[in-house]
Every structure is written in C-alpha cells, then in structure tokens.
Amino acid sequence: MRHVWKRLGRVGLALVLAVIAVGLWKREEITRLLAVRSLFAEERIIGNFSNMDRAFLTRAISRGDGPVSPLPTGDPVTLPETTDRWMRERAVTSLLVLDGGAIVHESYHLGTSRNDRRIGWSIAKSFLSALFGIVMADGAIASLDDPVTKYAPELTGSAYDGATIRNVLQMASGVTFDEDYLDYNSDINKMGRILALGGSMDGFAAGLRDRSAPPGETWKYVSIDTHVIAMVIRGATGRDLPDLLAEKIIAPLGLESQSFYLTDGRGVAFALGGINMTTRDYGRFGQMIAQGGHWQGRQIVPGDWIAASTIASAPTEPGQLGYGYQWWIPKGAGDGVFMARGIYGQYIYIDQPRDVVIVVTAADRQFREPGVNDQNVAMFHAIAQAVQAD
Template sequence: MRTFFKWLLRIVLVFVLAAVVVGIWKREEIQRLMAVNSLFSEDKIVHNFSHMNEAFLTIDLPRGDGPTSELPYGSGFDLPEGTDQWIEDRAVTSLLVMQDGQIRFEEYYLGTGADDRRISWSVAKSYLSALFGILMEEGAIASLDDPVTKYAPKLEGSAYQDATIRNVLNMASGVTFDEDYLDYNSDINRMGRVVALGGELDDFAASLEESFTTPGETWQYVSIDTHVIGMVIRGATGRSVSELMTEKIVQPLGLERDGYYITDGAGVAFVLGGLNFTTRDFARFGQMILQNGVHDGQQLVPADWIAESTQPSAPTAQGKIGYGYQWWIPLGAHEGEFLARGVYGQYIYFDQPRGVLIVSTGADRKFREPGINEQNIEMFRKIAQSL
C-alpha cells in the first residue's frame, strides 16, 4: 500500500509540474486573452485604448531620424454650443481641430494626454486605402478588378474565391461575417481572440467558406475584407504592410512619436484596426489627405486615388451613409466631405472646401446605439461651420 501511495504521489507531482511548466509557457497568451476579455470594461477601457501593447503583440512603425513636421497653432475659437455635453456623453478622450494647416483647438480628456498613442480601430482601414493607392500608382497591382486570389492564392476555395479587389475595398465581398462587437461568439470577437492567442489571420480568412450574396451586389461591413486587402498587398509586393506603411507614409510625414501596429502570431499587421498613433500624428496623416496627398511639397498619395476612394462607390442602401474604398461619405455630404471612422468613437473628419480637419478619439461604450454616429457627424459639421 505504501508503495502505491508513493507511486500516486509521484504521478500527482508530475502533473503539478507539467501544469506549472505549461502555465509559464502559455503565461503571455493567457495574460493577453484575459486582457482582451476585459478590453472594453468600463473601468479599463480608457487606459486600455492608450496601452494596446499591453494586451497584444505589436510591431513598431518607426518615425525615422528626420525632423518632426510642424503643426502650427492658429487663433483659438469657441466651440459650438452643446460641444461640452457631447464630449461628456460620448466619452471623448481627445479633440483636435485644424483649419488651413493650423491647430485651432486641442484638448485631452478622461486622464489622457498628448503623448498617448491611441488605438484607432477602423480608422486604420483608411490608412491602408492610402497605402494601396500608392502601390497602384507604382504598378504593384495591375487592376482593381483582378481577383484577390491572383495575389493571395491562399484564399482559393474560400468564400473569397470570386471576389475582386474592388469588391473588398468596397466592403462588398458577399462573405458571411458577423460584425457584432457585443456578441462574444461573433466572428469579429472570435477574430480578436485569434490575434490575442497568437493565431494567424491569413488562416482565419481562408477558413471562411460561406457567402450571403454574389460579390459586388450588396454592401455589408465586413472587417476581414480589409485583412484580405493586406494579403493582396503582401502578395503583390513580397513585403510586409508595416514596412511599406513606414516607408511610404509614416516616415515622410515627420511624426512626433513612433507608431505601432497590433499583429497576429505570425507578425502580420492587424491592418483592419490595429494602428496606434498620437492624436497629433493622426492629424499629420489627415492634413496630408486633406491636401490631396501632398505633404511638405511632396505627393505622397496620388490625388486621383484620394478623389476616387472617397466617392460613395459601394452599393450601400438608398438613404444611408455612403462608402468608398475604405472611407465613409456622410449622408448629404458636399464635395470633399468624408471621414475615417473606428468603433468606440474614433474619427478623422474632412471638409476640404473649408480646409477643416477634425480628429476625435474616444472610449464610447454606447457607440452602437441608434443615431450616435449621425450625432457625431453633425457635431463635426457644426464645429467646421463655426470656424
């Protein structure tokens, strides 16, 4: 009997030791998963959105050794009536207003500061569109009507088999994908856990097999479409998106701080929502777009691409907000009015005729409530018109 208990004790010790080893080995993954599960908690969301590198794998986008481009300050102005209440209601963390290349208003809220590198969520999609336009002009991609499988053969046999580049740029791939951020088991949240646990998004995209319509017929916001754009870019150039973004956009802009991308387990940039910059550095990108792709006398993004990509070319429903190539066009927009938008209150708003650029970041846990996006756009319009 004593021999049996000694044997049993050895077995228990072996299992305990194995559990400890696995716990240490998987500690980072477990910590990331726990961080993701509490990412949007009321008491943590503001901090988390300025410290995404604590929850995910990341890759730097170095600003380089060049000088920081100046963002001069112009005269201040009084924000329109109701702005303070809007800032409180929408949990705004930063608001920066520029006109004619000068900062007219800049403020930070909820304990955030100018040095915070904040997550932009789907604002990152518009950055990728700008990069895609550069690569199109350089000839890396032959046509928007090429099938995505020409450059991303891993997608052959998947739901993306018949989709073109134009389809995915327009969010009209027809791929079945649940974008409900409030449903733990939705595709968008499953994808988030894949990233947190070091999985590969290329595999995730290739695993999607169901379509709800023919590509190009119906607009439906499907974030994984943007990852497919990233796959096309990598396949066409043989280079990573982070390298290309750094070389062609980040370093020429003269940012004040390095940016960074969230990545999956293979080091592939989370191009659909993983960009992190300071508010002023988001403004540097925005000002370049506002100026039709020109920064400091240099044409970074082709003007024709900006004009084309910010037109409401996607097959959105009548009477609803328009969509271009990863850019939003508000209902009733005048020429040169468009925006980049991310969940929880991230915006870059453009009014080209007025020379106005507005950057707003937030931690708005009520962002999905009916009419919130429309209220935000109306506030940006009121600000632009009050200058």
C-alpha cells in the same frame, strides 16, 4: 498497496508540474486573453486604449529619421455651445481641429494627454486605403478588377475565391462575417481571441467558407475584408505592412511620435484596426489626405486615388451612410466631405472645401446606439462651420 499510492503520488506530482510548466509557457498568451476579455470594461477602457501594447503583440512603424513636420497654431476657434456636453456624453478623450493645417483647437480629457498613443481601431482601414493607392500607382497591382486570389493565392477555395479587389475594398465581398462586438461567439470576437493568443490572421481569413451574397452585389461592413486587402498588398509587393507603410506614408509625414501596429503571432499587422498613434499624428495624416495626398512639397498619395476612394461608390442602401474604398461618406455630405471611423468613437473627419480636419478619440461604450454616429457627424459639421465663420 503502499507502492501503488507512491506511484500515484509521483504521477500526481508530475501532472501538477506539467500544469505549472504549461501555465508558465502560456503565461503571456493567457495574460493577453484575459486583457482582451476586459478590454472594453467601463473602468478600464480609457486606459486600455492608450496602452494597447500591454495586451497585444506589436510592431513599431518606423517614423524614419527626418524632422517632425510642424503643425502651426492658428487663432483659437469658438466651438459650438453644445461641444462640452457632447464630449461628456460621448466620452471623448481628445479633440483636435485643424484649419488649413493649423491647430485651432486641441484638448485632452478623461486623464489622457497629448503623448498618449491611442488606438484608432478602424481608422486603420483608411490608412490602408491610402497605401493601396500608392502600391497600385507603383505598378505592383494591375487592376481593381483583378481577383484577390491573384495576389493572395492562399485564399483559393475560401469564401473570397471569386471576389475582386474592388469588391473587397468596397466591403461588398459577400463573405459571411458576424461583426457583433457584444456577442462573445461572433466572428469579430473570435478573430480578437486569435489575435490575442498569437494565432494567424491569414489563416483565419483563408478559413472562411460561407457567403451571404455573391461578390459585388450587396454592401455589408466586414472588417476581415480589410485584412484581405492587406494580404493582396503583401502578396503584390513582397513587403510586410509596417515597413511598407513606414516608407511610403509615415516617414514622409514627419510624425512626432513612434507609432505601432498590433500584430498576430506571426508578426502580421492587424491591418483592419491596429494602428496606434497620437492625436496630432492622426491629424497629420488627415491633413495630407485633405490636401489631395500632398504634404510638405511632396505628393505622398496619388490625388486621383484619394478622389476615387472617398466618393460613395459601394452598393450601400439609399439614404444611408455611403462607402468608398475604406472611407465613409456621411449622409447628405457634399463633395469632399468624408471620414475615417473606428469603434468606440474614433474619427478623422475631413471637409476639403473648408480645409478643416477634425480628429476625435474616445471611449464611448454607447457608440452603437441608434443616432450616435449621426449626432457625431452633426457636431463635426457644426465645428467646421464655426471654423469657417471665425
């Protein structure tokens, strides 16, 4: 009997050592998973959004070795009286207003600073749209009506089989995808855990099988659609996203700080929401778009692509927010007014007729409450009017 207990003791010790070994081996993954679970916690969200590289795998987006493109300072604008209250209610962490490319307001709040590289979440979708326009103009992609499987054959047999690039750009793929951030078991949160644990985003997209509608028939905001566009770009060019974006957009913009992408475990960029950069650098991108893709004497993004991608072409419901090719068009907006938008209150609002660009970063845990987006857009409109009045 004593020998039996000794053997059991050795087995027990081996199991304990095995558990410890696995724990050490998976420590980084477990740490990231725990970080994801508390990513939006009230007491952590502000700091987390400035330090996403602590919770996720990342890839630098090279700014190149060129000089920083200056953002001149203009006469300060008198903001609407309700601005301070709005910033408090919406947990705004930074507000930047550009008038003709000149800074007329810049402020940082809730302990953040100009040097913080804030995650823009779905603002990254509009960066990808701009890159797509360049890649298409370069001839790597023949037509928006090509099937996505032509450039991303791994999607054959998935829910994306039969969808065109245009369908996916417009968020009209018809793919079933639950984007409820408050539901632990939603598709968007499953995707987040895959990202944190070093899984494959490509594999996740290829594994989707269900459709709620035929491609092109209805509009539904489906973030994984943007990853499919990234797969198309990568397949068409044979390049990875961080390097391609750096060469085509980031380096020419002359950003002041090193930006970065979140990535999956294979180094594939989290294209649908993983760009992190300073508020001023978001402003440089927005100003370039406002100028029809032109920046510092160079045409970075084709002007006709910007014009086409920022009009309400997707089959959205009448009277609702419009959608183009990964850009939002506010309800009732005139020509040349559109925006990039990310969860928890991230915006790049562009008013081309007034030559005004507004960048907002935030940690607004009530961002999905009814009327919040409308309130934000109304504030942006009021600020743009104030700039014009001054």
